[in-house]
Amino acid sequence: MKRTTASASAVKALAAFFLAGSTLASAPVALAQPVTLAPLPDSVPSDLPRSARPIHYSIHIEPDAQKLTFTGTQEIELEVFTQVDALTLHALELEIGRAELTRADGTGRVTLTPTTDTEAQTVKLAAPTPIAPGTYRVHIEYTGKINTQAMGLFALDYPDKRTGETVRGLFTQFEAPDARRFAPMFDEPSYKATFNLSATVPAGQMAIGNMPIASEKKLPDGRKLVTFATSPKMSSYLLFFALGDFERLSTKGPGGVDLGIVSPTGSGEQARYSLDLMAPLIEYYTDYFGVPYPLPKLDNIAAPGESQFFGAMENWGAILTFEKYLLDDPTITSPATRNYIYTAGAHEIAHQWFGDIVTMAWWDDLWLNEGFASWMETKAAAKFNPDWYPLITRVTGRETAMGYDGFATTHPVIQPIRTVSETNQAFDAISYSKGEAVISMLEAYAGEDVWREGIRTYIQRHRYGNTTSEDLWRAVEEAGAANLVAVARDFTLQPGIPLVKAEAECREGVTHLTLTQSEFSRDRKDEVAAKPQHWRVPLLIQAQGADPKRVLLEGSAALELPGCGAVVVNGGQLGYFRTLYSPAMSAQLVKAMPTLDPIDQLGLVRDSIALAEAGYQPLSLGLDMLAAVPGDANPVVAEGVVARWGAIHRVASEADQPAVAKAARDIWLPRLEQLGFDAMPQESLADTQLRVQLLNTLGNMNDPTVVAEGRRRLALLADNPRALDGPLKTTWLAIAARNATAEEWDELSKLAANAPSAVERQAYYRLLGAVSDKALAQRALDFALTGKAGTSSATIIAAVSEQHPDLAFDFALANRAGVDAILDSGGRPTYIAGLANTSRDPAMVGKLERFSESVPADERRPVQTVIASLKQRLKSEPKMRTQVGEWLAANPG
Numbered sequence: 001m002k003r004t005t006a007s008a009s010a011v012k013a014l015a016a017f018f019l020a021g022s023t024l025a026s027a028p029v030a031l032a033q034p035v036t037l038a039p040l041p042d043s044v045p046s047d048l049p050r051s052a053r054p055i056h057y058s059i060h061i062e063p064d065a066q067k068l069t070f071t072g073t074q075e076i077e078l079e080v081f082t083q084v085d086a087l088t089l090h091a092l093e094l095e096i097g098r099a100e101l102t103r104a105d106g107t108g109r110v111t112l113t114p115t116t117d118t119e120a121q122t123v124k125l126a127a128p129t130p131i132a133p134g135t136y137r138v139h140i141e142y143t144g145k146i147n148t149q150a151m152g153l154f155a156l157d158y159p160d161k162r163t164g165e166t167v168r169g170l171f172t173q174f175e176a177p178d179a180r181r182f183a184p185m186f187d188e189p190s191y192k193a194t195f196n197l198s199a200t201v202p203a204g205q206m207a208i209g210n211m212p213i214a215s216e217k218k219l220p221d222g223r224k225l226v227t228f229a230t231s232p233k234m235s236s237y238l239l240f241f242a243l244g245d246f247e248r249l250s251t252k253g254p255g256g257v258d259l260g261i262v263s264p265t266g267s268g269e270q271a272r273y274s275l276d277l278m279a280p281l282i283e284y285y286t287d288y289f290g291v292p293y294p295l296p297k298l299d300n301i302a303a304p305g306e307s308q309f310f311g312a313m314e315n316w317g318a319i320l321t322f323e324k325y326l327l328d329d330p331t332i333t334s335p336a337t338r339n340y341i342y343t344a345g346a347h348e349i350a351h352q353w354f355g356d357i358v359t360m361a362w363w364d365d366l367w368l369n370e371g372f373a374s375w376m377e378t379k380a381a382a383k384f385n386p387d388w389y390p391l392i393t394r395v396t397g398r399e400t401a402m403g404y405d406g407f408a409t410t411h412p413v414i415q416p417i418r419t420v421s422e423t424n425q426a427f428d429a430i431s432y433s434k435g436e437a438v439i440s441m442l443e444a445y446a447g448e449d450v451w452r453e454g455i456r457t458y459i460q461r462h463r464y465g466n467t468t469s470e471d472l473w474r475a476v477e478e479a480g481a482a483n484l485v486a487v488a489r490d491f492t493l494q495p496g497i498p499l500v501k502a503e504a505e506c507r508e509g510v511t512h513l514t515l516t517q518s519e520f521s522r523d524r525k526d527e528v529a530a531k532p533q534h535w536r537v538p539l540l541i542q543a544q545g546a547d548p549k550r551v552l553l554e555g556s557a558a559l560e561l562p563g564c565g566a567v568v569v570n571g572g573q574l575g576y577f578r579t580l581y582s583p584a585m586s587a588q589l590v591k592a593m594p595t596l597d598p599i600d601q602l603g604l605v606r607d608s609i610a611l612a613e614a615g616y617q618p619l620s621l622g623l624d625m626l627a628a629v630p631g632d633a634n635p636v637v638a639e640g641v642v643a644r645w646g647a648i649h650r651v652a653s654e655a656d657q658p659a660v661a662k663a664a665r666d667i668w669l670p671r672l673e674q675l676g677f678d679a680m681p682q683e684s685l686a687d688t689q690l691r692v693q694l695l696n697t698l699g700n701m702n703d704p705t706v707v708a709e710g711r712r713r714l715a716l717l718a719d720n721p722r723a724l725d726g727p728l729k730t731t732w733l734a735i736a737a738r739n740a741t742a743e744e745w746d747e748l749s750k751l752a753a754n755a756p757s758a759v760e761r762q763a764y765y766r767l768l769g770a771v772s773d774k775a776l777a778q779r780a781l782d783f784a785l786t787g788k789a790g791t792s793s794a795t796i797i798a799a800v801s802e803q804h805p806d807l808a809f810d811f812a813l814a815n816r817a818g819v820d821a822i823l824d825s826g827g828r829p830t831y832i833a834g835l836a837n838t839s840r841d842p843a844m845v846g847k848l849e850r851f852s853e854s855v856p857a858d859e860r861r862p863v864q865t866v867i868a869s870l871k872q873r874l875k876s877e878p879k880m881r882t883q884v885g886e887w888l889a890a891n892p893g
Contacts, residue, residue: 371435
């Protein structure tokens with residue numbers, strides 16, 4: 001890209017020239033040789049005038065946690081590139097007081113007049129005379145608001161783990177555009193600068209920032225002044241501050257890096273698991289990226305609350321993670337949560353390089369942060385926890401992405417973003433899951449060694465800078481991946497999913513395979529068939545008994561493969577495409593299913609059922625594959641297959657549901673009996689998670705043994721609140737809650753109110769909404785708006801929507817102001833539309849369309865996605881219901 005900047009010496013010379021004298025220059029000065037200065041490349045969008053950029057921020061805050069306000073004082077050192085009458089910065093929910101401008105040497109002081117624009121989220125600081133190009137300092141005094149949702153500086157109330165009394169902690173969340181709620185800033189990723197942060201806080205509390213504490217001074221009024229060391233050059237959204245009654249468990253990591261888990265006082269050894277994973281991950285990433293972790297410390301801070309939209313945030317040197325995803329509490333942490341603790345840690349630590357050292361230039365390339373960190377978390381988990389089989393879970397991630405990408409409402413991985421609302425909506429399955437799937441495919445295409453060499457070049461080349469996706473593709477292609485740029489562009493610059501049609505014929509012991517590329521769609525099948533998009537699609541073709549064959553499919557291909565056995569076109573399931581096999585090839589795959597690689601077993605089942613849902617083939621082909629997966633399958637495959645049986649049970653008619661339940665039980669109940677109802681010492685996490693899936697699925701099928709056991713275990717809590725403590729506590733409680741009576745619901749409510757920790761309280765509150773009984777679901781909705789559940793209020797409503805989507809959606813619209821108040825501002829339409837995700841009422845289409853019209857145009861895409869999904873479901877499910885019945889009749893148990 002073309003960028004026109006000036007060296008530091010040139011800027012200083014210009015400043016000296018224009019600022020000679022005792023006042024600011026009042027008129028432009030003509031240069032003999034004009035110099036063009038710009039703070040950003042022309043290719044990078046910006047909501048600010050391209051007239052200045054920050055060099056360094058010095059921010060001091062004094063929070064008043066009880067009043068939910070704070071005061072701030074800020075000095076910004078900045079460069080002005082063109083003569084301007086005012087400086088424009090981002091600011092939101094800030095009251096600007098005094099503002100002054102001086103030269104870099106402190107002379108030439110003038111008062112600036114602030115004018116805020118709430119809609120634009122900016123403050124304009126007008127000068128009495130024009131500001132000439134040069135280096136300046138801006139002094140700003142202001143006050144701000146402490147929020148109760150995770151945006152800007154926010155507060156969380158939680159029970160003290162020692163006394164049970166309610167205490168309050170303060171935290172920050174700035175991604176994407178919320179650093180502007182903390183201080184006036186150039187709050188865009190390409191405006192990188194260094195930061196000094198200080199705070200005046202209660203003497204008995206712990207303050208945390210991106211950097212270690214440089215000094216701490218006691219003040220006469222019982223407070224202290226905490227000053228943090230200067231940060232490296234970074235984007236504003238990575239700045240962090242926290243304050244509260246915390247404790248810190250720490251150790252030394254590679255290169256002497258100080259590693260710590262900061263958590264509410266009384267957490268103790270619950271932080272050990274997360275602490276122990278940090279050093280090996282840092283060592284692994286240092287080797288992988290070829291760059292050491294550059295900060296002197298890395299903390300991960302446990303926030304005792306929850307958000308509807310995220311679980312953790314990669315603030316440089318000070319990761320924020322909600323407590324239930326960071327602390328390993330043996331009384332309630334489920335196996336799925338323990339898995340998430342690891343992968344979330346691996347994800348956020350990967351960001352310390354990919355996102356923090358090198359940052360996307362603009363939110364268009366958000367996926368470059370999130371997709372890459374998602375891919376890296378899986379790669380790290382596979383290295384350190386191979387018995388979890390994390391690589392197989394990439395099938396689930398791929399399917400999550402394709403669940404969005406098959407609709408007309410999808411968007412490219414690299415998408416144009418212009419507004420704050422569009423930025424907030426970009427944190428979706430396309431950025432994360434499709435991003436990971438595409439990167440996995442490209443790594444396989446390039447080869448692991450070539451891919452890593454390209455990544456190392458990319459990091460080295462762009463350290464402390466900003467990039468686009470093209471910078472990454474070029475670095476990998478330079479490392480030896482021929483045509484990678486072209487392939488990557490195909491999958492990131494256009495939306496949608498390739499469809500590879502496969503037909504095979506065996507002649508004289510050789511398989512003659514014909515492949516044709518088209519496009520898969522859930523709601524535009526005929527349209528895309530007539531005029532499909534085109535991709536260069538990397539294939540890894542696996543024929544039984546033969547070496548895999550790599551092919552780059554461009555339109556069509558004809559291949560010869562040895563033997564006449566089953567052929568998997570997407571061997572290893574790393575390709576981001578769907579494969580439509582001929583009926584004969586599908587039959588061969590069903591027969592070969594027990595002998596296939598585990599990842600191919602799961603991938604074929606998911607692919608085949610998705611094709612049936614979209615109308616490309618009969619559901620019987622997918623059900624044949626589902627039933628062919630053996631009961632002793634890999635535990636991660638088994639978990640995914642059991643979940644598919646649960647989905648088929650939900651689609652089946654009421655008359656056919658018992659037969660579906662029997663078909664599932666015949667294959668999988670023996671596996672549950674083998675595992676038992678309770679976790680066994682030293683069993684693998686994959687087996688523990690499989691048990692959870694079996695219990696949940698059979699419980700949802702109303703298996704009498706499982707339901708009765710759940711009710712029995714719930715009753716134990718009446719005499720002993722700790723009776724169910726352990727990794728399966730939330731599993732058994734969820735089964736019991738689903739079938740709860742009014743008396744049992746009241747008992748869950750009491751358990752929530754008296755829970756000794758924020759995490760346990762959140763778990764019980766969620767259960768209040770996860771009930772089948774509609775009257776109890778309404779009680780849960782009413783309770784959610786009382787304020788007693790704190791940050792769990794939105795979780796309760798979402799839990800109701802899982803079984804009563806129409807009730808939850810109608811409630812949210814009828815109580816819009818109250819519901820908006822408990823949601824982070826960045827995704828309110830996304831949340832409300834999501835309540836209707838599982839609706840099967842045709843009337844909901846109209847409700848959603850009216851709701852869509854009520855929200856701003858740049859917030860409608862998530863609503864339109866839910867509408868498209870509902871329309872397709874209303875169209876496909878009656879056909880699928882009939883086909884389930886036909887398959888059951890053809891396969892009597």
